Amino acid sequence: MLIDTNAYLGHWATRQLRYATPDGLLALMDRAGIDLACVSSAAAVLYKDCHRGNEELAEAVAGHRDRLIPFAVLNPAYAGWRRDLAWCRDVLGARGLRLYPAYHAYGLTDPRCTELVAAAAEANLLVSIPVRQVDHRQRHWLVDASDVPLSDIAALVAAHPDARFIVLEGAGYLGSDLVRRAGELPANYWLEISRPDAVYTDEIGGLLRTLGAERLVFGSGIPFKYPEPATLRLEVMRASEAEKDLIRSGNIGAMLGL
């Protein structure tokens, strides 16, 4: 079983995504051997009212809920997020959130974000935070969203021991507070590993030795990215089959109650 914690549906405003439809994404998943994927709306990130993207996602995953697990994009700095959160939990059936503090212009320690994270924990929703959606070096000239600092995420997870977090699209974890201060932080966060390498620089090897396989999850970034670099990392990483099983599906499966 392979579960992708880092997948998307829908258009992205600044670059064509060739597999952005449900059928397209499922074809990409089949090609890469991905059984299930946690998906959110790509379009929602740049909608002013991101909840419209959640509504589009509900239509997109209908009929595919056996493989596509909806996650909601919410913006605590925008009007009506409490109502939107309730809808995403009750109607969309979201199992988690995706937060975009850089795109939505708020800080992770902003009181509005604190309230949203507390509400997510109360609703038993995972909170995932993409460090980036696009490599900043190739950003659209009208969209300037820097990477979310890992130190900000460390502060957030420390402030919310009852919430559960997944850090997506991160790299350089080993030098960050998420690893260096791991002993002081609650064990309430998991790291997705589509960017760290599994050979040569071998950051994944370092993560296995420090945090352990229990805190790592598979993700690919489809359809923004090819899935094969991520599956190749799984293939060549120096880990036992038991450790790989945790990364493939064991950890996220337990979080989602699958």
Place this chain on the structure above:
Amino acid sequence: MLISAHEHVTWPASGRADDPDWAHDEALIAAADRLGIATMACSCLAPRPSTPDTFRAANDRTAAAIARFPGRVWGYAYVNPGYAREAVAEIDRCLALDDMVGVKLYNEYKATDPAVRPVVEHCAARGLPILWHQGHCTDPLPDQPSISDAADLAWLANTCPELKLILAHIGGGGDWEWTIKQAAEAPTLYADLSGSVVDEGMVEMAVEYLGADRLLFACDGSMCAGVGKLRGAQITPEDRGKIESETFLRLLGRSAPC
């Protein structure tokens, strides 16, 4: 067979070509072993801007790597073209050595700068390929004020069509769609696919605009990214074979390594 057209031997912290520490380079070879990369064309980059003393030392390190890892490492002679006389002499010194295959230029001068002309014309006359560092980022790179981009390299290729010119790392960070379209303006320009960016569709677009006869597999240290994006590319077996090694071997006029 995978042959990487763009990798690096590590510049030793001591700055000495005979430094006994080969740990990073041994890790690179181990990564190649795990990923099925037969041979890697490597340069060693001294701190920039380099001087004749430091680029000679860097090339001595590359030569030592070729000797240490026979058949696995080919070499590029790295020079600073601003030292025209010394650079040309260094190119000739290096290319007399076994398994030195070309020249690496970095970011000391733009490809449009008249200062590079002696080195460019020397390489063109000798039939030596130049692998040229480049990037087209949305925001200027303060530490690389003279970095070239695909427009600079296309201009150079069109003004010196007999030159075997390789645009480095389409996926090295920057607007790869712009880079591919701009590179297509120069019919003699080659490009390597290396870099950490694994955006879906990158390889297919490069094949569409440049053709596999002008594209080279490479990682530039992003090992799983380099192999994974090519593995994921939806291209014909013929084009895959060209990118994996055939185009590079033809460009170099060499046979596949034993």
